[in-house]
Amino acid sequence: MVMQGIHGKAVARWCALLSLAAVAPHASAVPSFARQTGMACEACHTVWPELTHFGRVFKANGYILDNLKQVKGVSPRKDELLSLATLPPLSMMVQISDTQLAKPLPDAAGGATQNGSVAFPQQVSLFYAGKIAPHGGAFIQLTYAHDSGGLQIDNTDIRFADIAVTDSGQSLVYGVSLNNNPTVQDLFNSTPAFGFPYAASSAAPGAPFGTQIDGALAQNVAGLTGYVYFNESLYAEAGFYRSAQQRSLPLDSTATAVVSGLAPYGRLAYEHNWDRHSLSAGVYGATFKLLPGNGKTLAGPTDDYKDVAEDVQYQYAGDHHLVSVQATRIRENATLNATYQDGAGSSNLSNQLTTTRAFATYYYQRRLGGTLGVFETTGTGDAILHTPAGLTPDPTASPDTSGWIAELNYLPWMNTKFSLQYTAYSKYNGRTRDILYDGSGRTASDNNALYVLAWFAF
Amino acid sequence: MKPLTRTVLACLCVGVSVAAFADDPSPDAQQHAKRIAVTTCGTCHGSQGVSQQPKFPNLAGQSAGYLAAQLKAFRAQTRGDADALAYMWGMAAPLDDDTIDALAGLYAAEAATAGRRTADAALVAKGEALYRDGHVEQGVPACAACHGADGHGMADFPRLAGQHAQYVLKQLDSFQTNMRNVAIMHGVASGLTGDDAAAVAAYLESLP
Numbered sequence: 001m002v003m004q005g006i007h008g009k010a011v012a013r014w015c016a017l018l019s020l021a022a023v024a025p026h027a028s029a030v031p032s033f034a035r036q037t038g039m040a041c042e043a044c045h046t047v048w049p050e051l052t053h054f055g056r057v058f059k060a061n062g063y064i065l066d067n068l069k070q071v072k073g074v075s076p077r078k079d080e081l082l083s084l085a086t087l088p089p090l091s092m093m094v095q096i097s098d099t100q101l102a103k104p105l106p107d108a109a110g111g112a113t114q115n116g117s118v119a120f121p122q123q124v125s126l127f128y129a130g131k132i133a134p135h136g137g138a139f140i141q142l143t144y145a146h147d148s149g150g151l152q153i154d155n156t157d158i159r160f161a162d163i164a165v166t167d168s169g170q171s172l173v174y175g176v177s178l179n180n181n182p183t184v185q186d187l188f189n190s191t192p193a194f195g196f197p198y199a200a201s202s203a204a205p206g207a208p209f210g211t212q213i214d215g216a217l218a219q220n221v222a223g224l225t226g227y228v229y230f231n232e233s234l235y236a237e238a239g240f241y242r243s244a245q246q247r248s249l250p251l252d253s254t255a256t257a258v259v260s261g262l263a264p265y266g267r268l269a270y271e272h273n274w275d276r277h278s279l280s281a282g283v284y285g286a287t288f289k290l291l292p293g294n295g296k297t298l299a300g301p302t303d304d305y306k307d308v309a310e311d312v313q314y315q316y317a318g319d320h321h322l323v324s325v326q327a328t329r330i331r332e333n334a335t336l337n338a339t340y341q342d343g344a345g346s347s348n349l350s351n352q353l354t355t356t357r358a359f360a361t362y363y364y365q366r367r368l369g370g371t372l373g374v375f376e377t378t379g380t381g382d383a384i385l386h387t388p389a390g391l392t393p394d395p396t397a398s399p400d401t402s403g404w405i406a407e408l409n410y411l412p413w414m415n416t417k418f419s420l421q422y423t424a425y426s427k428y429n430g431r432t433r434d435i436l437y438d439g440s441g442r443t444a445s446d447n448n449a450l451y452v453l454a455w456f457a458f
Numbered sequence: 459m460k461p462l463t464r465t466v467l468a469c470l471c472v473g474v475s476v477a478a479f480a481d482d483p484s485p486d487a488q489q490h491a492k493r494i495a496v497t498t499c500g501t502c503h504g505s506q507g508v509s510q511q512p513k514f515p516n517l518a519g520q521s522a523g524y525l526a527a528q529l530k531a532f533r534a535q536t537r538g539d540a541d542a543l544a545y546m547w548g549m550a551a552p553l554d555d556d557t558i559d560a561l562a563g564l565y566a567a568e569a570a571t572a573g574r575r576t577a578d579a580a581l582v583a584k585g586e587a588l589y590r591d592g593h594v595e596q597g598v599p600a601c602a603a604c605h606g607a608d609g610h611g612m613a614d615f616p617r618l619a620g621q622h623a624q625y626v627l628k629q630l631d632s633f634q635t636n637m638r639n640v641a642i643m644h645g646v647a648s649g650l651t652g653d654d655a656a657a658v659a660a661y662l663e664s665l666p
Contacts, residue, residue: 053501163497
């Protein structure tokens, strides 16, 4: 009976993990940009959602390049006061998927849950993505997901930008972005929000622990950042994030992970393009002071997370063959002043967490291709924090999780993608065996998942 | 002048429309063109019309008449090679005639690339022979007859000197398949073997 009780709590934690997977940011392709610019997907994407150099420039410039008939308004001095396409840049996206786990997840009522989970839809999104003003554009995604059962805000980036041209003929793009997910505004696919995997199962357990900048705060923060993009090569950005949670306001003690004050964010990257190649490298990071809430008043000590990351991207775009490689490493130093204070939330005052991901993708004629990649999270073991909720803290508990992903894609048309993705875990939550810490014997590889996805964007 | 060359020239004079510049573009159009040349066109074609990406053609020093005709063909969606569809139909759609003429004049006035020597001297030599004399048995006229002995173009026949070999090869393929529908060039491209095309492209890329 005791085991069943513990087991039930562990199952509850699975549910929490799965719900995390469901709200994880999903990268998106937006045909409304093609409608607006009159250009095919390949101008801005190698294969969506990965951006080409041209796509990065388009994004930095505020999504404003257009060829549609405009409704215009000008001042007597010919200043543009309004520039709106006669048709709004709208798009739809539909994902339908099936997930098969190596071993079904345990059921709270005993036994196992059903395996072979069909999500119809996994996600349906409506986008407004395109120009909204002479120097401004918006990427706004509203998503219905099967587990939310409602329409919710998804990745959003509203930006205003302009360009100065130097005497020597070099461009200097400068702008501001209002967005709701750190790195969603970034130009490169080696940062978290638009990084691989571009779609993931909502029915398989995701990584149990991650850094704050790696999607933990997505859609629950508002960021205002300013950026420059010089000569289409040097990209620098700085700004702040503040909690903007999808719940009733003002935030109170029932909220969780509330940003105290403003969280600074910074980004520096350099890209070099030559022949058919593009290479970029950069750093990004943020510092979040979070009030744990969850019954505690939103004041007093904070849990401080300092995230510093490096990333690199290489792309080769030939007429027939496309290759891209992305890698990032995020290191987080956490000082859990609030969580550690009462001795119940964590065993350590300070923890480190490092997530590393590297992926290589090949496509033949943008139609048939695949990705191979590895992922690893390692960090300080914290008995309370890393033992599944409800169980006796285990001194061997750790966040370490690692594995690999293989994905095969076929695009019969540019805006339709069929994917077969396999995720394999060599370690999960610090263990290869008994990963639930309850003696039920579940292994890391029991979480291996085969995910079949049909992805339509139109 | 060889008879074949004369015939080709006569055909071209009849068949190719030549953009006329009745008036200079307005100062506003010239200013606009100067800006978008860097901020939009420059992303692929280089801020001064010299592209660092061989998929996209160099525009610096190109014939203004040819450039204007191509931009108008993109805008009218009558030039149908794959990259024209993917990129230039959209790019050219919002351009008015005045801006097109200003852009064409701007690029024509830019200093052309100095050319890039390839390591394969034999390939370049073969390309030079084909360029200068054509391949009569295969019905390929001398390229030089229309594009000039130095490859700098003549009238509205485009400059080819210094052009990216990859771009030239792709265009020859587009002419051959009629995706880019130019009758005379279809005949030329159909008569070239793959090796011939590679040689001519290497030679052209090497020319200053």
